[in-house]
Amino acid sequence: MCGRRKRQDTSPYDKTGKVPVIRSSICTGEQVAGFKDIVSGKFEELMLIRDGKDLAEFLSQYQVEESEIKREW
DSSP states (O other), rough: OOTOOOOOOOOOOTTTTTTEEEEOOOOOOEEEEEEEEETTTOEEEEEOOHHHHHHHHHHHHOOOOOGGGGEOO
C-alpha cells in the first residue's frame, strides 16, 4: 500500500443535526473540513483540504454540495 490512504466507507451526514464546515487558519492558511453540531457547537474534523481535489473528494464522499458549506476562521 506504500503511502496510499485507505478510503473509508462513509454514509451521508445527518442534515438535521450537523452543518458542513471548513475551518481555515488565518496564520497558516490550513483548511480542515468537517461537521459542526448545531446544538453543542462541537466541531468534528474529518479531512485536511490541501487543494481542489481534496475538496471535491470531501463533497462526493459525504454527499455535500459546495453551497451548503460554511467557512469559519
